Amino acid sequence: MIEIKNIHKQFGIHHVLKGINLTVRKGEVVTIIGPSGSGKTTFLRCLNLLERPDEGIISIHDKVINCRFPSKKEVHWLRKQTAMVFQQYHLFAHKTVIENVMEGLTIARKMRKQDAYAVAENELRKVGLQDKLNAYPSQLSGGQKQRVGIARALAIHPDVLLFDEPTAALDPELVGEVLEVMLEIVKTGATMIVVTHEMEFARRVSDQVVFMDEGVIVEQGTPEEVFRHTKKDRTRQFLRRVSPEYLFEPKEHIKEPVI
Amino acid sequence: MEKAFDMNMIGDFVPTLTAYLPVTLYILTLSLLFGFVLGLFLALPRIYNIPIVNQLAKVYISFFRGTPIMVQLFIVFYGIPALTGLIGIDTSKMDPFYAAVATYALSNAAAAAEIIRAGVGSVDKGQTEAAYSIGLSGSQAFRRIVLPQALVQAFPNMGNMVISSLKDTSLAFSIGVMDMSGRGQTLITSSNHSLEVYIALSIVYYAVAVLFEWFFRVAEKRIKKNQTRIVTVFDMNIH
Numbered sequence: 264m265i266e267i268k269n270i271h272k273q274f275g276i277h278h279v280l281k282g283i284n285l286t287v288r289k290g291e292v293v294t295i296i297g298p299s300g301s302g303k304t305t306f307l308r309c310l311n312l313l314e315r316p317d318e319g320i321i322s323i324h325d326k327v328i329n330c331r332f333p334s335k336k337e338v339h340w341l342r343k344q345t346a347m348v349f350q351q352y353h354l355f356a357h358k359t360v361i362e363n364v365m366e367g368l369t370i371a372r373k374m375r376k377q378d379a380y381a382v383a384e385n386e387l388r389k390v391g392l393q394d395k396l397n398a399y400p401s402q403l404s405g406g407q408k409q410r411v412g413i414a415r416a417l418a419i420h421p422d423v424l425l426f427d428e429p430t431a432a433l434d435p436e437l438v439g440e441v442l443e444v445m446l447e448i449v450k451t452g453a454t455m456i457v458v459t460h461e462m463e464f465a466r467r468v469s470d471q472v473v474f475m476d477e478g479v480i481v482e483q484g485t486p487e488e489v490f491r492h493t494k495k496d497r498t499r500q501f502l503r504r505v506s507p508e509y510l511f512e513p514k515e516h517i518k519e520p521v522i
Numbered sequence: 523m524e525k526a527f528d529m530n531m532i533g534d535f536v537p538t539l540t541a542y543l544p545v546t547l548y549i550l551t552l553s554l555l556f557g558f559v560l561g562l563f564l565a566l567p568r569i570y571n572i573p574i575v576n577q578l579a580k581v582y583i584s585f586f587r588g589t590p591i592m593v594q595l596f597i598v599f600y601g602i603p604a605l606t607g608l609i610g611i612d613t614s615k616m617d618p619f620y621a622a623v624a625t626y627a628l629s630n631a632a633a634a635a636e637i638i639r640a641g642v643g644s645v646d647k648g649q650t651e652a653a654y655s656i657g658l659s660g661s662q663a664f665r666r667i668v669l670p671q672a673l674v675q676a677f678p679n680m681g682n683m684v685i686s687s688l689k690d691t692s693l694a695f696s697i698g699v700m701d702m703s704g705r706g707q708t709l710i711t712s713s714n715h716s717l718e719v720y721i722a723l724s725i726v727y728y729a730v731a732v733l734f735e736w737f738f739r740v741a742e743k744r745i746k747k748n749q750t751r752i753v754t755v756f757d758m759n760i761h
Contacts, residue, residue: 311654311655313651313654313655339657339659342654342655342656342657343657345655346655346656347651347652347655349648349651349652349655351648353646353648353649353651353652354652355649355652355653355667356649356671357670357671357674366653366656366658366666366667367656367657367658370658370662370666371656371657371658371659371662372657415652415656416655416656419656419657425655
């Protein structure tokens with residue numbers, strides 16, 4: 264359903280993305296893992312053109328968008344097909360919870376207020392916040408904020424949901440409630456692209472796991488392929504370092520040779 | 523010839539001057555209104571860094587912030603008839619009131635532009651990105667998401683601007699506007715009690731300024747009630 268071809272992005276002299284290709288079928292869950300600075304967040308932000316790639320093609324529904332010179336109309340169209348959940352939530356601070364969720368419906372999609380209210384209320388019930396409709400973001404916990412962020416993205420019924428490290432800013436205790444909500448979304452058959460550090464989540468729910476490092480896709484495949492039958496050394500190294508056992512491994516054996 | 527200081531005269535002058543307070547407030551309100559709208563249009567090219575217009579706005583703001591308000595008053599007062607004279611319209615008999623409103627509006631616009639720009643700058647970029655991500659257009663994101671939050675941020679500075687603008691209006695008498703200060707000048711001429719008049723003036727201006735200050739403080743509290751801010755230990759009531 265979504266085909267992404269040859270995405271390049273450069274910040275000054277720093278080549279962040281060096282030709283990324285990805286095909287996502289309808290209903291698929293794709294997780295992108297990798298070390299900080301590998302370009303995974305930048306890649307995700309390229310998909311709704313919050314970041315403008317220097318080169319590349321994104322096609323959704325047979326509509327092909329050349330990312331280098333997209334027209335305003337194309338940018339707007341693409342953003343209407345997608346929705347993003349941010350690491351730092353980015354809830355509209357001056358709007359209540361329900362207003363946050365309604366905004367994309369009433370303003371961007373010209374839905375009638377009553378209808379939008381019903382949709383928003385329903386989405387907020389799904390994420391377990393039906394009793395916080397009139398609260399302001401500042402009155403919520405991190406986990407609650409992120410669940411509003413998810414409801415806001417779900418409400419517009421996008422073709423693909425983009426998650427940018429949705430649990431990375433949360434207290435460890437609150438990560439569970441957000442992942443739980445995301446699991447529920449997976450069950451509904453939504454198409455999702457998730458940048459995450461939650462390896463267990465990636466392993467269990469993904470149809471496709473993508474490991475990125477230094478602006479390229481190093482390895483990709485099913486969770487089984489990437490996590491169990493890892494082919495590349497770099498992936499193996501990364502997975503070992505993020506595993507809970509790493510801390511207690513005897514370190515003498517894994518010292519890298521100094522050149 | 524100055525007469526001996528007479529405390530009782532102050533009490534007599536205060537109501538006489540207060541009768542002209544509406545003129546002062548009228549100049550203030552009109553100039554703030556026009557100034558704010560013009561300021562918004564000056565701030566936009568600065569915020570979005572639109573070439574050429576941005577430079578022009580910069581020069582405009584820098585000029586009005588860098589020249590004394592009295593000089594601006596005279597430039598506008600003599601400048602308008604000179605300009606309209608070019609196209610054959612005689613405005614030399616124009617009420618100086620309008621020249622004063624125009625000057626203060628132009629001057630307030632420069633101040634407002636900088637305040638709005640700072641306010642917009644203080645709104646997290648993520649707010650705009652979130653708005654884009656759910657399909658809002660650029661102008662929708664600005665009007666509905668960024669600007670309301672920017673104005674809340676800018677509110678305390680706006681309050682200061684109103685009070686300093688109120689004090690600035692006291693110079694409008696120099697081009698012949700009959701506001702509170704203008705009436706003060708005529709009182710001095712007729713009574714020869716300068717000090718008493720100025721003390722009376724200071725009492726009225728001060729009372730209005732304090733009232734404004736109180737109003738803005740209360741309003742700020744109400745507006746900020748629902749805004750996200752980081753609560754620090756300084757916000758907590760520790761007894």
